[in-house]
Amino acid sequence: MAENDISIIHPRPSSIVAALYTLRDLNVDVAILHGPPGCSFKHARLLEEDGIHVVTTALDENGFVFGGRDELSSLLCKVNEMFDPKLIGVVGTCASMIIGEELREPVQDANLEVPVIEVEVHAGYPNNTKGVLIALESAFEAGVIDEEELGRQKVLLTEATNVEKRHGAASKEYLVPSRGDLKYKVAGKLIDCLKEGKKCLTIMNAKKETGYMFADITVAINEVAKELGVDENIINMANVDENLGLPRVRNHATNIMNDFKEKGVPIHEIIGGMDEYPITGEKVSKLIADKYSDFELVVITGVPHAIPMDNLKEMEVISVTNGPRQVFPLKDMGHDHVVVEIDLHPKTLGVSHIVESEFGATMRELAKDRLNDSQEES
Amino acid sequence: MAQKRIAIYGKGGIGKSSTASNVAAACADEGYKVMIIGCDPKSDSSITLLGGKRIQTILDLLRQKIDVKEEDIVHEGYKGVQCVEVGGPEPGIGCAGRGIIVAIQKLRKVCKSIDDMDLIIYDVPGDIVCGGFVAPIRKGLVNEAYILTSGEYMPLYAANNICKGLSKINTPLSGIICNSRSVTREEDIVKKFSEEIGSKLMAFIPKEQIVQDCERDGFSVLEKAPDSSVASVYRELAHTIMSNGSSVMPSSLEDERLRELTR
Numbered sequence: 261m262a263e264n265d266i267s268i269i270h271p272r273p274s275s276i277v278a279a280l281y282t283l284r285d286l287n288v289d290v291a292i293l294h295g296p297p298g299c300s301f302k303h304a305r306l307l308e309e310d311g312i313h314v315v316t317t318a319l320d321e322n323g324f325v326f327g328g329r330d331e332l333s334s335l336l337c338k339v340n341e342m343f344d345p346k347l348i349g350v351v352g353t354c355a356s357m358i359i360g361e362e363l364r365e366p367v368q369d370a371n372l373e374v375p376v377i378e379v380e381v382h383a384g385y386p387n388n389t390k391g392v393l394i395a396l397e398s399a400f401e402a403g404v405i406d407e408e409e410l411g412r413q414k415v416l417l418t419e420a421t422n423v424e425k426r427h428g429a430a431s432k433e434y435l436v437p438s439r440g441d442l443k444y445k446v447a448g449k450l451i452d453c454l455k456e457g458k459k460c461l462t463i464m465n466a467k468k469e470t471g472y473m474f475a476d477i478t479v480a481i482n483e484v485a486k487e488l489g490v491d492e493n494i495i496n497m498a499n500v501d502e503n504l505g506l507p508r509v510r511n512h513a514t515n516i517m518n519d520f521k522e523k524g525v526p527i528h529e530i531i532g533g534m535d536e537y538p539i540t541g542e543k544v545s546k547l548i549a550d551k552y553s554d555f556e557l558v559v560i561t562g563v564p565h566a567i568p569m570d571n572l573k574e575m576e577v578i579s580v581t582n583g584p585r586q587v588f589p590l591k592d593m594g595h596d597h598v599v600v601e602i603d604l605h606p607k608t609l610g611v612s613h614i615v616e617s618e619f620g621a622t623m624r625e626l627a628k629d630r631l632n633d634s635q636e637e638s
Numbered sequence: 639m640a641q642k643r644i645a646i647y648g649k650g651g652i653g654k655s656s657t658a659s660n661v662a663a664a665c666a667d668e669g670y671k672v673m674i675i676g677c678d679p680k681s682d683s684s685i686t687l688l689g690g691k692r693i694q695t696i697l698d699l700l701r702q703k704i705d706v707k708e709e710d711i712v713h714e715g716y717k718g719v720q721c722v723e724v725g726g727p728e729p730g731i732g733c734a735g736r737g738i739i740v741a742i743q744k745l746r747k748v749c750k751s752i753d754d755m756d757l758i759i760y761d762v763p764g765d766i767v768c769g770g771f772v773a774p775i776r777k778g779l780v781n782e783a784y785i786l787t788s789g790e791y792m793p794l795y796a797a798n799n800i801c802k803g804l805s806k807i808n809t810p811l812s813g814i815i816c817n818s819r820s821v822t823r824e825e826d827i828v829k830k831f832s833e834e835i836g837s838k839l840m841a842f843i844p845k846e847q848i849v850q851d852c853e854r855d856g857f858s859v860l861e862k863a864p865d866s867s868v869a870s871v872y873r874e875l876a877h878t879i880m881s882n883g884s885s886v887m888p889s890s891l892e893d894e895r896l897r898e899l900t901r
């Protein structure tokens with residue numbers, strides 16, 4: 261058995277959903293869920309906001325018993341007419357996989373000109389990265405990605421799984437969700453530190469599109485520092501390499517970089533691509549040891565638990581996550597303040613610019629108040 | 639020589655497993671590299687090739703969450719026949735069909751020697767009852783399907799249904815084998831049936847007590863009674879299968895016609 265194979269009892273991300281998001285990253289126009297009508301509803305809905313059509317074969321009790329080959333092939337034809345797609349994904353579900361449905365045959369029956377990525381996945385895998393892997397392997401078979409990208413993604417997936425097992429949502433049998441520390445308090449603390457002239461590192465280590473919101477925190481810190489006249493004290497790191505990852509993911513990096521530039525936020529260290537959040541840790545650690553070991557404050561956003569603590573021990577650590585179950589693991593790692601951006605993901609779908617974060621907004625407001633107060637005093 | 643990967647279908651209890659193991663033994667006698675993969679939760683396909691011994695099934699091991707290796711699930715039987723049993727849940731619990739799918743996937747993943755075989759026999763349970771039972775075919779593992787039947791109405795009825803199933807999943811039929819139950823005009827009836835669905839009768843295996851005697855002792859006829867007449871029938875069938883190159887998409891008969899045939 262694999263190391264730390266514990267039986268986790270809190271609800272976990274689903275492999276089916278992971279496959280759907282992967283198809284989105286591969287730029288499919290339509291994803292068909294082959295299974296029960298309500299399967300993965302919430303995420304299917306969100307993905308529509310991100311511009312892809314998600315439909316379902318809506319298998320019912322009869323479908324479970326008699327199979328849904330015809331339903332799937334006719335749905336393929338239907339979506340082909342309705343949406344005129346360039347690329348289609350078909351995703352299995354527990355229901356269809358248990359009864360042994362084949363995805364290949366209905367795809368052949370439909371006989372479309374459009375390439376179809378078939379993902380035979382169900383939600384019974386302990387790590388949702390399995391859904392990503394199966395989707396990528398099928399994409400490779402369908403000629404949508406090349407072998408090099410597949411190999412690169414496999415490394416990232418293994419590391420992503422390890423990161424979750426070490427300090428993430430898969431690190432304990434049960435993790436209590438938490439809303440984290442009060443944003444108002446943490447923002448105040450952060451502003452105080454800046455005021456005192458402490459040197460501050462910002463590390464954005466975000467997973468793909470979530471970067472649209474985590475980047476706002478980097479921006480807010482830089483804005484506030486500028487107002488306080490201490491912007492020289494800030495060093496920004498971010499995983500926004502525009503040349504790494506699937507096209508859609510690179511595009512996010514470009515969008516975010518453009519916004520950084522426009523807002524006058526310099527990114528001093530680019531620590532990887534937007535899908536490389538599981539492997540940036542080492543690099544960041546080394547950068548800190550080489551260049552920034554005298555910094556007193558660090559703000560880590562995105563996937564903060566992927567950054568090792570070794571070289572952060574002397575610093576005050578503020579982290580911002582979007583996972584309520586991530587709060588306690590981060591505190592266990594030694595982070596002093598943990599802030600949760602609740603419901604971040606839905607707000608980062610279907611956007612191409614940085615979106616405002618609650619923590620960023622709190623910081624801006626608080627800085628404004630304090631500046632006004634001090635002007636009144638003088 | 640191209641690898642032969644066959645499955646024998648037919649009504650439950652008609653003799654699929656005993657025919658499969660005897661054919662496997664006969665082919666091994668000829669020097670072929672043979673693997674038999676038992677897909678019945680009863681796990682009784684390979685017993686007579688292993689001197690009556692039962693082996694651990696793939697699903698036994700998967701249930702214990704053991705990291706399954708080739709040597710744990712592939713066991714050497716009579717004259718080097720490689721024996722594998724898929725296994726399954728207790729009767730009435732869980733989903734045996736899904737079990738077959740999962741076990742076959744595992745086997746494909748860990749078993750390297752499968753590529754070196756001349757003949758692989760999938761011994762499948764009863765009729766095609768659900769998706770899992772045709773997983774070997776669907777996953778492209780089987781390239782020839784045979785149907786075993788007697789000249790009785792019910793086995794023929796099952797055979798006829800299997801023909802419908804095969805054409806539904808686009809799998810051609812390579813031949814009909816008659817396993818006799820000593821019915822009158824039996825060979826004629828099965829021959830007619832074979833022709834009317836567009837296939838051919840490959841062999842007529844007589845009903846012989848010795849088949850069951852050998853089975854009870856844990857052996858194939860080929861091993862325990864190589865000089866018996868039924869042993870040479872199995873030998874001939876093995877030869878026919880190994881040299882058979884033709885297959886057809888079977889049609890099926892109306893029920894009335896089936897009754898008429900067996901009247």
Ligand SMILES: Nc1ncnc2c1ncn2[C@@H]1O[C@H](COP(=O)(O)OP(=O)(O)O)[C@@H](O)[C@H]1O
Pocket residue numbers: 648649650651652653654655656657764817818843844845846847849850853
């Ligand atoms: N040709 C035969 N002569 C006598 N008995 C036979 C013959 N073929 C099969 N049998 C017996 O019929 C029984 C059922 O056979 P089995 O192979 O288990 O059927 P299946 O696998 O189709 O369910 C066994 O006891 C077997 O020995």
Ligand code: SF4
Pocket residue numbers: 274276295296298299300353354355356382383
């Ligand atoms: S059990 Fe599986 S198939 Fe059913 S709704 Fe949940 S994820 Fe979908």
Ligand SMILES: [Mg+2]
Pocket residue numbers: 654655656678682761762763764
């Ligand atoms: Mg049997």
